[in-house]
Each structure stands twice: as C-alpha cells, then as structure tokens.
Amino acid sequence: MKLTLLTVLLGWILLSGEIQAQDKSVTGTVISGEDNLPMPGVNVFLKSDPNKGTITDVDGNFSIEGNPEDILVFSFVGFLSQEVLIGNNTSIKVVLEVDETTLGEILVVGYGTTNKRDLTGSVGSVKGEEIARLPMASLDNALQGRAAGVFVASPSGTPGAGITMQIRGNTSLSASSEPLYVIDGIPIISEDLSGLFSGGQSTNSLADINPGDIESIEILKDASATAIYGSRGANGVVLITTKRGKTGEAKIEINGLYGVQSITNEIEMHSSREYLELMNDAIRQDIRAGESYGYDNITDVWGMDPADPDLQNTHWYDAIFRNAPIQSYDISASGGTENTQYYTSLAYFNQEGVQLGTGFERISGRVNLDTQVKSWLKVGTNLNLNRTIQDRTINDNSLYGVVINTIAGDPMMPVYEEDGSYADPFSYFGWWMLDNPVLIANEYYRFTRTVRSLGTVYGDATLSEGLTLRGSMSIDYTNLDDESYTPIISRESQNSDYNGQGTYGSTQDFTWLAESYLTYTRDFEQRHSLTAVVGLSYQESNRKFADITAQGYPNDQFTNLAVASRVTAGSTNGTNWGLASYFARVNYSYLYKYLFTFTGRADGSSRFGENFRFGFFPSGSFAWRMGDEEFMQSQDLISDLKLRVSYGITGNQDGIGDFASRGLFGVAAYRQTPGLVPTQLSNSNLSWETTAQFDFGVDMGFWGDRIMLSADYFIKTTDDLLLNRLIPGIAGFTTVTENIGKIENRGFELTLGGVVLDGPLGWNSSFNISQVRNKVLELEVDDQIVNDSHILSEGHPIGTFYLIDHEGVDPQTGNMKWVDVNDDGAINSADRRIVGNAQPDFFGGWNNNLSYKGFDLGLFFQFVVGNKIFNHSRASYENLGWSRIGTGFPLPDGNNHKLVDERWMEPGDQAEIPRASLSSVNWREFSTRWLEDGSFLRLKTVTLGYNFSPEMVEKIGLSKFRVYIQGQNLLTFTGYTGLDPEVNQDSRNPQAAGADFGTYPQTKSFSIGFNIGL
Template sequence: MRKVIFLSLVMLLSLVSQVWAQSQTISGVVSDAGNGQPLPGVNVVVKGTSIGTFTGANGEFTVDVPEGSETLVFSYLGYVNQDVNIAGKTSVNVALKEDSKALSEVVVIGYGTQEKRDITGSVASVKSEEIENLPVAGLDQAIQGRIAGVNVTSSSGTPGGGISVRVRGTSSISAGNSPLYVVDGVPVSNTDISQGGFGNQEINPLSEINPNDIESIEVLKDASSAAIYGSRGSNGVVLITTKKGKAGKTQVDIDAYSGVQSFTKKVDFLNSNEYVDVVNEARQNYMNDNPGNTVDLLGAPAVNTNWIDEITRNNAAISNLQVSVRGGNDKTRFYISGARFLQEGIILNNEYERKNLRLNLEHSISDKVEIGSNLGVSRSVNNRIIGDNSIFAPWPNALQSRPDQPAYNEDGTYFATQRNNPVQGALEPQYETTIFRVFGNVFGSYEIIPGLKYRLSAGGDWYNNKEFQYEPITSGQGFGTKGYGLAGNGVASNYLVENTIDYSKSFGELNLSALAGYTYQEFVTERQNVQGTDFPSASFHYITSAAKILSGTSTWTSNALESYLGRVNLDYGDKYLLSLAIRRDGASKFSEDNKYGAFPSVSVGWRLSQEAFMQQFDFLSDLKLRASYGITGNQEGIGDYAAMALITGDRNYNDQSGIAPSQLPNPDLRWEQTKQTNVGLDLGLFNNRISLGADYFIKQTDDLLLSRPLPRTSGYTSITENIGSVENKGFEFAITTRNFDGAFRWSTDFNIAFINNEVTRLNNNEPFDRGFVNRVAVGQPVGAFYLLEQVGIYQTDEEVPAKLYARGVRAGDVMFRDVNGDGDITTGADRTFVGSAVPDYFGGITNNFAYKGFDLSVFFQYSVGNEIYAMWKELDAAGNLGARENNNAIARDEAENRWTAPGTSNTVPRAIYGAAGTYNTQRSSRYLEDGSYLRLKTLNLGYSLPGQLVDRVGLRKVRVYATGQNLLTFTKYSGFDPEVSSNAQDAVTAANDQATLPQLRSFTLGVNIGF
C-alpha cells in the first residue's frame, strides 16, 4: 500500500511539474513612455499565437504563457508595437512610445480606409468614446456641435422625432438637404414613410440605430471626399462604422443608465385673475375707440388652470441597457450586442421604446480569403402625439387655452374648452407606430496577388412601418365623425450589390493605392392604409368595427441606381499627395438621354513639415496644405418617375372606374449638380499638443430640382424642372489642444463654422413664397423671412397716418415700416426681408479632464445670428393681448411690457379687442426673434474603480458616472427652446416655431461594467 501511495505521489508531483512547465503567468503594467500614465486597453498577445489579453483601467495585465514562449507583443492604437522578451520572467513593465504616424488615426472613407494624415479632402471624425452613453435616441443627435460645418438641429423634443442635419449649408430648395448615411458600407433610408397626420413632426429613421454600437462616424464634407458617392454626395456623406470583434480574450460589457427629463425652461403665462384684467382692459380700450359700442367684461374667474402642468409629467423617464460581447482569435472575430432604450415624452401618453440586436462577424478562411457579415435588427414602438400645426395637438392647445376654464367638469367629464381640450387631446387618442428594421450586409474578399484584393458585398435595408390610429368619439377629432380610425403599413427597402477591387503597392518613395468598382442598388417603397369612421362606441378600436370606410389605398414605387466608380491615391516621399476619383451613376428616375452622369474630383496635398527647409522649426510637428475640386449630385426629393408622363387610376365617377393624366413628362430632367472648391490647412505644434484644421470652401449648386407651378387651364398644377442655383461659402476651424498630460490631464476640442448662404438664380429670377412667412429670392438666403417690419409703437394719435387712422389704428398700436410710402400698410406692398434662419456662425467646445480615476467632460454647443419666427405667439394669440373675441392664453412678457400710455413701451402694443386688434397681430417682425443661443449640452462626471479592486472581484473595469444633458441655455428667445422648428426638413420654412414641443433637460446615472 505504501508503495502505491508513494508511486501516486510521484505521478502527482510529475503531473504538477508538467503543468507548471507547460504554462506560466506573466503580469505587469503598461504605461505611456512620454508621461508615465497607465494605458488601458493595450493588446497583449503571446507572439505567434492567439493567446492574449487587454490591460485594465490602470494599465495592469495578467496572461498565461504556454511553455517555450519567449515573447509578448504589446500593441495600442497611436503607439509603436513593442516585442518584450519574457524568458525566465514572471513580471514585466512596459513603456510604449507614441507613433507619430499612427497618431494621425485611420479614418473610414468611401469604400475603404486611409490614414488621417494622408487625407487631402475635408473629412471629420467622431469616435465612440465621444458619444457613448449619451441619453439620446439617434446618432445624429449625438454628433451635434462636434464637427465644424455640420449643423444639427432637433426639430422638437418629441421622442424619436425628426432631426435636421446640414453639411456646409443648405444646398437645395425642394430636393433633399440631408446627407447620405452609409452604415458599414450600406446606404440606408432616412425618409419617414408614416401616413398618418402628426402636424409637421416626423419620425427619425436614424433613431433605429443604436448609438452605443457605433465605433466611429466620419463625415465627408467636400466634393473630393464625397464624389465617390456621386449623385448622392452633394449634401455630404455620413459614414457609420459599427463595432467589430477583436482578437484576444473575450470581453463582456454591461452599459446602463437611467434618469429623468424635464423642461429646460417654461414660458410664464398670466394666471386667471391677471388674464381677466388684461382682457377687460382690451375690451375697455375697444369701447373707448368706438363710443356707443359696448361689449361685456369678464367676471371674476372661478378656477385657475395651468394647462401645461395638466398635460405634462413632472419627470419623464429615460433609460438604456446594453450588453455586448466582443472577442475572437486570429481566425474569427465577433461582436454581439443587445440593447433596450426607453424614453417617455414630457406629454402624457407619449413614449418611445427601441430594442436592438447586432451581430458583426469576420472569419479568415485562409491568408487570402476572408468572409463576414454586419447585421443590425431593431424594433421600436412609438406612442405618438400630434405635434405642432394642428388644431387637435395637445401641446399647442395647452399654450392657447384660457386659464379661467377648467380641464374637467364637476362630474369628471372633460370640459368643452374653446379650443380642443388639451388633456382630452393627450389622453383619449391612440397613435402607435411600430417599426421593424433589418439592415446589414454579407461580404467576402480574396487577395488575388499581394496588394490586389477583390471584394464582393451584398446587403440592404428593410424598414417596415406599421401604424395604428384611433380617435374615439369623445376626442376632438373623432367627435364629428363618431370616431375615426386608420390602419396603415409601409415598407421602404433597398438592396445593394457591390463589386470592388483595390490595389496597393510601393515603388520606392511612391505609394500607390487604387480602387475600381461596380455597384447596383434598387429602392422599393410600398404603402397601404384604410380609414374608417362611425364606431359603435369608444370600446371598439379597429377598422372592422367602423360603419363607414372612408378610403383604402395602396401604392408601389421603385427606382434603381447603377454605378461605376474609381479612385487613385498617390503619396510621394510622404510629402506630395494626390487623389483622383470619379463615379458614373445611372438613375432610373431620369430619361434615357439624361440617365447617366459623371461626378469627378481631384485633390492635392503638400506636407511642408517633411521638407528639409522646415526641419529647423522644432516646434512644428505637422504642416500640410490641401486643395480640392469636385462635382457631386443630388436626386433626392423628387418622385421615382418625375421625368415621365403619368396616368393615375383613381379618377372614379359614379361607381365607375376611370383614368386620367396626372403628370407632364420632362425628358430634360437631370440631377442637381454641386461644384465645390476647398482649400485647407492641417497644422500640428509641439509634438501635436496643438492641432488645427482650417478650411475655406465655395459650394455652388446648379440645376435645382424645383416644382414650377402651371396655369390651371393646362390641366396640371406643376412640373418638376431644373431651375435655379444656390451658393454656400465659408470658413471652418477645428482646434484640439492637450493642455496637461501628466497625472492631471486636460484636453480641449473647439470648432466653429462661418457659412454664407445665397440664392443666386431662379426661374426668370422671380421670387416665390412658401409657408406663412418665408420667401425664396435671388440675393437672399434660402427661406429668408419676408414680413412687415415693426419699427415701433405709435405713442399718440397724431403720429398715426390718416389712412391707418381711418382703419382704426390708434396710439398704442404697432408702427410698421411703410415700404412703398403710400401712407398705408398692406401685406402685398409693404413686406420686406427682415432676417434669416441661417446662423452667422455655429459650433461647439469640449473640455475633457482626468485625474487618477476621475474623468469630467464639459460640452457647450452654440449658434449665433439666426432668427426664429415665434408663430406660437401670432397664431395662438398668446401675444395679441385681447384681439380676438374669445381670447386665448397671454404670455406674461407680452402683458407686462405692453403699451398703456405714451412712453410706456415701444415694442409691445396695447391690449385691444376685436378687429382693430388684428392689425397688431399681422405677420411681422414683431414675432421675429433672435434665435442665438449657447447651451451646456452635456456634462459628464465619472469615476473608474482602481484596477486592483476590480481585479479582486474578477472584473475588467467598473466606471460609474452622472450625465446632464441640455443643462443650461443662454438665449434671448422668449419661447421654450431656441433650437426648434415646426418643419426642420423643409429648408425654406425652417425656424418657424408653431408651438413646437421643446427639447428636454435630462439627468442620468449610469455604470459601465467590463468582464
């Protein structure tokens, strides 16, 4: 027995020694050789294997090394790779040196990547760490204020609502002005296909993309960088790259935040007693102006209703939870994530919920063959409300409703207010939009010979929009029809096949890269809906219960795009750079004679810092001059068959089917064409501690796609033609400074853009109006405000011209500029240009601080010189001070600053009842306000737990943080929010505030946990 035990012990010891011999543990710390600071996220791999790990928050690592391994490889973006000998060692500390070439970053460009230092066009980049964990629904909101020349405006505070993005100004009048969005190489839809009416507020399709899945966002701003996308590049291109797998130890990350939202500002309205006093003053003034005419005065109010409080939540919830898994080896890399985002609207019954799944996979079959896929799936449910510009919308009605009227009757039923009861309008209707979206691609590449690679990609974007609307008989919209219902379904899909071949080779000091490709993309849009009325009761919601079917429609349209593309990049001696690109697009929207168009570009760069005569300037890290010219196109905003003669089949009469012509052909129709010149400079000082990018551009868009009105006698209302030109020109500056690099770190990013927008040509140079207050005219910005101009208040009756006095104008009424000098004021003859929605300049500034485990980010965003038309005052009577018989709510600033006697006010007129008061409420510069603002957009404070503590519990990282969004806004605008628009997607009528729901302030607490 002893012998057996002895032999067993020998075998056990032998086994243990073999195991120990087969592997050993190496640990250590990786730091920056320049400042000694630890580097988290460094890739540590046993050379020749896929075994490895990443450093923790404080630079620590631990890795099990197989027997016989002698070298660890340390690699990190922006640093020189380092091989470290570990023979006979159990710990090593490594200091990595910065790689000046790698520090320039690798950025995504059209159909490839390029080192940022070699870019000759104008390309801006936003990385994941700048936008992750922001409490926003869409990626376009996340980049607001972070890129010079890219103006992002939230049209409202509605969850999942529309966003306006303008790259280097407004380039079109009727066609689209939004950039082209490309996700992992697939151009995706950015068009709302909803069929129900919600005022002018749209759904933002980009909200279906989870911002936390994004690795980087590149914006191609000039024609040189965007020309590779040809007929869709005039408004810029936004390239979105999602996160990919990495070789090494599998990482699991949990990211979560939760918080509340509230108003950034509340407009103060008069309470019931104050309201009655002003209305009675208005009626008394009327009787003073019209002796012998009497009107009843209001009695003491019985209630005091704050309608805004009645329809809003005290604190609307917002939350996000994401779990992601990332890893792989030298053969296969993967990234998987799942997320849920929830945002309550500030209005009751308004909520947006989105769920996302993502799978990105790459596999190397051999050294020459690689395959992969990028797949994103989302499902969102949007419980919507009617927005602005609708008599049934709860928010505008809350701003209009009188405070001396109650929300409910004594029996608990809704009080019949003069407007549609706002509470009833928020709670009674049901508006649900469900979106299911799948987008992505599968791809394969084959290296034919060294440097020559072929790539095939097939993908698409399938976007299903299902709508349900129900207005019970008890609601304002459903009352007259005994209930109203709509059931709709829309599908927007596109399918893409791309074949590209690229070649890279060095010939001594000459580096060459070339790309050629063929792509085909097809777009299909389908819509169906049915509407019904006369429901048996409020308990029946679906169309099958409707006694009357109002209408049933279905439509199907498609268009296709065939493209050939090519690009050559040359770099000689790391000094002289040249890029040539061309794309030839063929679009089915146009006739055979105009189906194809070519979009070329050229750009050059000269890196002066590499010249021998510049080496004496030790402080100069980099100096590069850039220049580019190119042509891009735009085919958005017109119908799929805009060039063709169309016949419609919906001309039915007396239960007999019929057809009729509906559209004139225009075989000469073609793309809008934008020619853009860009001159830029990239400067780095003091080992790139200060970096500057500066650009000047001129962007001329010709052959605008406009709908020209036709005489009704022609049988048609309009025809789409190429008419007019628009010019944008300006300067952009982006500055990054690393102010402190020691134990305390502080960096600053600042950007600013100055853009001048001007219409340079129209059909016969004749101006035209659109909307209520905007005009398009040569020499003016797109959509300039064209209004009567207020120049003061008449202080005495003697100042009033005779013609106006005869019309009832008296002291205390508005003094308008008499443009034609006839002694009278008429909207036809006395309107003039008084302002524009285009800012003089805009941008943002971010300061990032870090000390030990603490980090702080402070981001301000600003816009200066733009005007807003406060239509909520003019239309909703909040500023007309008793002009209407049943006056609505009155804003306190208007009431307190009103004229009551000579010398009391020269800006706000007197309170006046009846028709005489409508003179003061004419659409004029009285309601045009300065929309400039400076906003503390984001404040983020975080703390990362020490690595030793995190390692003890088996985690990779733990960071807790607090974020404030839209915390402070400095503005002169009297409304709720200076950053709103009742129709942000319309370039002409933007910056009209028709009681638009404002953006909200949010406070969130979050945690990032890594395993």
C-alpha cells in the same frame, strides 16, 4: 605597367567573387504586436540601398537577398518602423508595434481607409465613445456641435423624432438636403416612412440604430471625399462604422443608464387674475383712444372679478407636462482567435415623453463576424435587427396640437368637469383653444411600430501582393405599421361629424445592394506610393404601401377598425428605384509629402430621363505636407503642417418622386365607369442637381502636436435644381419637373483642440466654429411667396422671412408704427418685406474632458448665433382682437405671455410692446412683432464619472468598473421667448424654416449610469 594592371584586375575579380559569395537569402515573417496576426503588405528593404526591397505576402512572409552587414528596414503605415541587422540570421521574425502617435488616426473613407496624415480631402471624425452613453434616441442628434461645418437641429423634442442635418449648408429647394448615411458600407434609407399626420413632426429612421454599437463616425464634407458616392454626395456623406471583434480573450461589457427628464423651459403665462386685469386695461386703453363698448370692465361682460379669491386658475403646463423616465441598457461580447473574430450585442432603450401621450422604445441586436477561412480569403457578416415603437400626439404646425393648445390655454377653464369629463373650451367663452389639450394627449391614439434589419455578407480575397478583391451583398429591410384613432369626444371629430375615426397604414421597404471592387496598394523605391480602387455597385429599392380609414365607432373604448361601422377609404400602392454605378479612386504620393487623389463615379438612375440616365461625377485634390520639408526642421513651434486643395462635382437625386421624369396616368371614373387619365407630363431631359465644390484647407500641429488646428474655406454651387416649372394650364397641366435654378453656399470652418494640461490633472479640449452663407442665385421666377411668412428671392438665403415690418411703439399713443411699404394707407399682406432669415451666422461646439486620479469630468457646450425665429405661437394666442356676438361679447384668442406686462401704459412710455387693445390696431399675425433672435448657448452635456482602480475591480472579477452621473441640456442661455430655440414647425420644408407653432420642446435630463467590463 601591364603586369600591375593585370594584378589589379585579378584582385578586383577575386574580391568581387568573395563579396558575391557573402550574399545570402534571408526569409522571415512579420506580425502585428497589436493582435499577433500576420501583416501582408509590409515594406522590407535594405537600408543601404532602398531600391532593393520586397513586400510581405498574405501570410506576412518575405524573402530578400543581403549580406551580414546589411540592415533590413520594416515599415508599414500606422506602425513603428523597425531595423534588423542580418548578421548570421537566415530566418527572422519581426513584430511591428502600433505607432502611438498615429493611434486612432486611421479614418474610414468611401470604400477604404486612410491615415489622417495622408488625407487630401475634408473629413470630420467623431468617436463612438463620445456619443454611446448619451440619453438620446438617435445617433444624429448626438452629433450636434461636435463637427465643424455640420449643422444638426432637433426641430421637435418628440422622442424618436426626425433630425435635420446640413453639411456645409442647404443645397436644395425641393430635393433633400440631408446627407447620405452609410452604415458598414450600406447606404441606408433615412427618410420618414410613416404616413401618419402629426403636425410638422416626422419619424427618424436613424433612431432604429443603437448608438452603443458605433465604433466611429466619419463625416465626408468636400467633393474630394464625397465624389466616390457620385449622385448622392452633394449633401455630404456620414460614414458609420460599427464595432468589430479583436483577437484575444473574450470581453464582455455591460452598460446601464437611468434618468429623469423635464422640459428645458416654461413660458410664464398669465394667471386668471392677471389676464382679466389685462382685458380691463385693454378696454380702458380703447376707450381713451375713442372706442365705445358700452361697458367699462370685463366683469360687466363675463361676471368675473379679478379680485375674486375663488377664481379658477388652471396651470396647463402641470396638466400636460411631466417628469418622465429615460433608460438604456446594453450588453456586448467580443473577442476571437487568430482566424475568427466576433462582436455581438443586445440593447434596450426606453424614453417616455415629457408630454403625455408620447414615448419611444427600441430593442436591438447585432452580430458582426469576421473569419480568415483561407490564407488568401477572409469572409464575414454584419447583421443588425431592431424593433421600435414611437407614440406620438398631434403637435408642431397643427391647430389641434397639444402644445399650442396648452400654452394658449384658458386659465379659468378646468381640466375636468365635476363629473370627471373633459372640460370643453367652447363652454368657456370661446377662447383660442380648439380642444382640451389633456384630451388630445390622452385620447388621441397614434403610434408607429417598426421592424428593421440591416445585413451584409462579404468576402475579401488577396489575389496577389498588394491586390485584393472585395465583394459584398447587403439588404436594408423595413416593415412599418402606423395606427391612429381620433376619439368621438374630441372637438375635431364633432366638427367633422364622423363619430370617431381610425386609420391603419403599412409600409414595407426592401433595398438590396451588390458591390465589388479591387484595391491595389504598392510602394515603389520608398519614393512613390500608390493606392487604387475600382469597382461597381448595383442598388435597388422596392416599396409597398397600404392604408385604410374607417369611421363610426360605438364608443372610444373600442378602437380597432373591425368595430367601425363604415370603411371610408382604402388603397394599396408601390414604387421602386434602381441605381447602377461604376467608380474609381487613385491615391498617389511622392516622397510621402506630395499627395494626390483623383476620384470618379458614373451613376445611372431610374429616376431620371432617358436622355440623361447616366451622370459622371469627378474630383481631384492635392495636399502638401509642408511640415516634412527640410526648411521646417529648424524650429520647434510647428510640428505638423499640411495644405489641402480640392475641387469636384457631386449630385443629388434624393427627395423627389421615383417617377419624376415619367409621364404618369391616374385612375378616374365617369358615370361609375373606371378609366385612366394623364396626371404628369414626362421630361426625358430631367437629370441630377449638380454641386461643384472648391475647398482649401490647412492642418497644423504645434509643440509636438500638443495643439492641433484644422481650417477650411469652401464654395459650393448647386446648379440644375429640381423644381416644378409653371406651364400654361391649357396643356392640361400646371407644372412639370425640370432642372432650373442655382444655389450657393460658401463658408469657413475651424477646429482647434489639444492637450491643455497633462499632469496629475489632465485636460483635453476641442473647439469648433463654422460660418456658412447661403444664397439663392437663380430662380425661374424671382420673389416666389412660399407661405404667409417666407419668400424665395434671388440674392437671399433659403428660409428668408417676408413679413409686415414695424418701427417700434409710438410713445404718445402706444400703437405700433407699422411700415406702409406701398403707401396706400392700409397695413396688410401687400406691405410685407424681407426682414431676416432662419440661417445662423455662426454655429459650433466646445468639448472639454478633465481627469484626476480615478475621476473624469466632461463638459460639452453647443452654440448657434444669428438666426431668426418667427414665433407663430405668440402671434396666435396673444391676439386680444375680438368679435361681437349679440351686444358685443369679447372673444380673445388666448392667454398671454407675462412679457405683455412690460407693455406701453401711459403717454410718454418707452416700450417695445404696444398698449393692450381689443381691436387689431396693434396685432398683425405675420409681422416682425413676433420675429425673434434664435441665438443660444447650451450646456449640452455634463458627465462626472469615477473609474475604480484596476486592483479593486480585479478583486471582484472585473476588468473595469465605472459609475457616472450625467446632465443633458441643463442650461440654455437665449433671448427667445418660446419654450426652446431649437424649433421648426415644418421640418420637412427648408423654405419655411425657423417658425415655431406649438413645437414640442427639448428636454433636460439627470441620469446615473455604469460601465462594467468582464
């Protein structure tokens, strides 16, 4: 027995020795099959024992112990795993290919990237090719309807005008509700820097960027995604990534587009004959109702007969609107070696406005460069330089606006007198027109020139396996010049008696940003995966202003300030702000199925009080990849299923003054002796608006991910609103900025898309719909009157209308049945009540891409449902009320919409429009008579293209050649009676949203284009 045990023991020792002797060291390199570059961070382990493994270094090299029978497994996110038998090999070269199932699923997030499968937050994505060739000046305009939860509106069709974007609702009353825009890591200046008054219009800083340079746009929506941007993440974050070069042969692309634009809609207004007949009916109706004028028709007063065939009839639309060209051209070159990659482009965009006197022009250049200078060090730069010129006229929320004077225009008034001078409205019966709109468009001179540069220099250093350090220095520099001239011949100049007025303004903004952060990535035992980011950021902005105003010009041919007889005003000013930040994020996964993200950022802002200079903004999220569980593997319907939940806190500090917390002094004079006087109370406790957001989401794939669905439910509550609190005037001030008030946004968003057909006829489709319910929860003083048409009230949305209401038309008298709220027998502003709001019930888009052989067809629809619009234009120019001069000369306010032809005419008529009258019995300017449904469905884009076959293009030395025709805003289905349902006369104030007063309309266009690859 002892001998047997000894024999077994000796045999085991000898066998073990033999096995140990067979182990050997295996080295090798892993490279990418996409660009042939070494791949650091690749997991290499034994298939028989996953605990025995390693990770490739910065050069893609690895070393591992194993025996000939062992199989090595190589895995990396976004690439297909590969298995290699060791056998007799001592050195192995492995090429990992991109996993086509996840191609394009790498998303940019704050300070890093992630695979969409591992995402725990809510992020929308739009690829650059979807918007690159659209005939639009700015990238934000192109995002309309393309991402769930993102509401984008063009308050004005003015070329290069500002856009409003809300991500999951309006979160602020006085601060900005616009998202933070980050281009290649630079949080850019996106507000209107122009000092010119042009009504409700604003310039658009994002129009400085060439959309053709964009690789992708990620929209961070929930707190888990946005908390990494802390005090600026409450309104969401738009991450814009530009194109970069790839290793390989140089690629040259040339693109061009030329098109013609026109207005989307034309309001049917009365001709001269029709309007005179309306006036006659008004006189007849008033006489029947008991009024006495001393005349029976308008001919007796004006001497104009509606039947006169020689009656002047001016169609003012033809005078002010035109078919206008739009064109865009760009050329880019990209490529590189294994160590250096480059992308460079030059682009030109020019859009003449459909209205006289307007247009937008941009020329831009970009260079993106990346170089692997050492095996452990990569450096690079992004440089973008743009120059834009925007021509504008007064419009939108101005009595001297071109559009409002056009649609109210007197059809019996000519554009020009016989001597060639502009016709004066005050020589034609004193109609509503304040001035000749063609004169305003042609002779008022106002434009904005902008030179802007965005630049970054960065370095990425690999410190050890899985540990990298990135440092960067960025600038955002803007030099903007404004010029305007109000001509001597204008009614505005004559009324003010300043004989022509010129202005010049200059704004310079220099913003710099320094950032550095560490990223650590590690997989443990194929069970645990960890990615951690920690860093710091410093940003500072310095802004300088200068402006001068002069009056008294010799004539309208010389408009430089140098020829003015007197300078009436001039000033220089400046401001600055700074932000110091510290941030961290940890992504952890267990078994690649249970995903956790924790984020925190501390921001210190110069804008806030010394007691609350720093704020901390944390978030946490969890995702469960339920589709990877064993119990989900026995069915074929659901191919992917992930549940997400997140909660976090973000802030908002934009939209208020840089010194809102400070006690300020201004300059005053007493008996020509200068001095300082206090102008603002200090508040050392002033802090951020704080938004807490909860999100629950689900991502699903069906039939092998052929159909994909993503749905989210969210609740956003914004507290500590930045508002002015009223204080007793005895203190010498009437307000002080404090943190008061609360707003809630809750809603649901859904995206559904996938492959409908994949045969010879291909069809991909994507549909998104969103519902956001906005509500004011707390105010310092409830029921605050914003203006003549809006109110702020607890329990109601921002943008709530507060108007005199009516209950239809009395079928016996033809008069409006106004609602007398206070029962005092009079109808006036005291009878206003809440009657609706400007917030839509639903909004979204539907995108379709079809292909057959070399042809491709794109159809994109946008829709908005349930919002109200106060048509202030109609309320103004459809007033038949009049005043008496001498013996009672009627002075109507303006022309009328042809809808008035459907008015009440005789007792018993059932009509929605009351009888015509020269009295004010049926006219109240701020009433629900002018409140309309703003819902619309718009065929936003139609593109039909043809790709020439590779064999054909190779014969002429090209790599690709595509031609296409495109239509933009071709069809709009709406019940709104204005020029266009996308309106907002005061786009900078969400409290007064949804009103239309002479808004410059949207345009439709037809264009042809080409894409050439060399």
